[in-house]
Amino acid sequence: MLLNVNHTLQATMNPYSSASAQIDDQPYALAEFHFHAPSENTINGKHYAMELHLTHKNQEGEIAVVAVMFDIGEPNEAIERLWQSIPATPGDSIPLLSPVDINLLLPEDRTYWRFSGSLTTPPCSEGVTWIVLKQPMTLSAGQLEKFRHTIHPANNRPVQPLNGRVINEWSIPTLRDPVLK
Numbered sequence: 154m155l156l157n158v159n160h161t162l163q164a165t166m167n168p169y170s171s172a173s174a175q176i177d178d179q180p181y182a183l184a185e186f187h188f189h190a191p192s193e194n195t196i197n198g199k200h201y202a203m204e205l206h207l208t209h210k211n212q213e214g215e216i217a218v219v220a221v222m223f224d225i226g227e228p229n230e231a232i233e234r235l236w237q238s239i240p241a242t243p244g245d246s247i248p249l250l251s252p253v254d255i256n257l258l259l260p261e262d263r264t265y266w267r268f269s270g271s272l273t274t275p276p277c278s279e280g281v282t283w284i285v286l287k288q289p290m291t292l293s294a295g296q297l298e299k300f301r302h303t304i305h306p307a308n309n310r311p312v313q314p315l316n317g318r319v320i321n322e323w324s325i326p327t328l329r330d331p332v333l334k
Contacts, residue, residue: 155235159243160274160308162300163187164235164253172255174209174219176282181209181217183255189309190300192222193273194285201289202297204309205258206273216272217282219265221258226291231257236299260288268320273310 156163165185166172172183185208192204201222209217223229231253238247265286271279301307 154246154248155238155240156246157240157243157303158187161187161189161304162235162239164249174207174217176209176211176217176284179211181211181215184208184210186255186258188300188304189273190297190304191307191309193309193312194220194222194283195312196222196285196287196289200309203292203300205290207255207258215280215282216278217284218272220283220285221260222286222289223292223297224289225294225297228293228296229257229290231255232292232296236296239299239303241303258290260286260290262286262288264288266320268318270313270318 154165156165163185164187166183170183173180174183175181187206187208188203189206190203192201194204195201202225203223205221205223207219207221209219211217234251234253235249237250240247263286265284267285268283270281270283271277272281
């Protein structure tokens with residue numbers, strides 16, 4: 154199901170899905186994912202055309218967000234499948250017309266920067282583990298325009314100061330059961 158929540162397009166995971174990531178030896182279940190254009194995070198001062206946030210929660214309710222940057226380039230197969238189901242009106246949702254392999258939204262190189270921050274949309278809760286993948290993916294200019302046409306004009310939170318946060322470098326395993334239906 155793809156939902157237009159006014160400020161973004163969001164796919165909510167089936168509660169029986171086992172899509173997850175292992176962070177600090179704890180399983181974090183993928184709860185939902187959504188998009189921002191342009192990116193909310195920057196790499197070496199660069200904003201990317203789009204950023205994907207895969208929001209995960211563990212059994213204690215702690216949140217971890219895996220962020221993936223997208224540059225303009227070759228079309229992305231998973232985004233193409235998602236965009237087949239774009240609801241035009243805020244509050245509307247449309248079932249996905251075809252399954253989406255979430256791994257097609259992730260780069261092969263899973264090295265990342267990690268820091269503690271907050272959610273970027275209300276309630277902007279603190280204590281969120283952020284994992285920003287270093288290698289960007291691509292989407293076509295047409296795929297980006299289709300998103301921007303639906304979500305006017307930009308939906309990114311401005312870059313926030315580090316405020317003493319330490320950014321570390323890590324590697325992340327592949328998501329499990331990564332097909333969204």
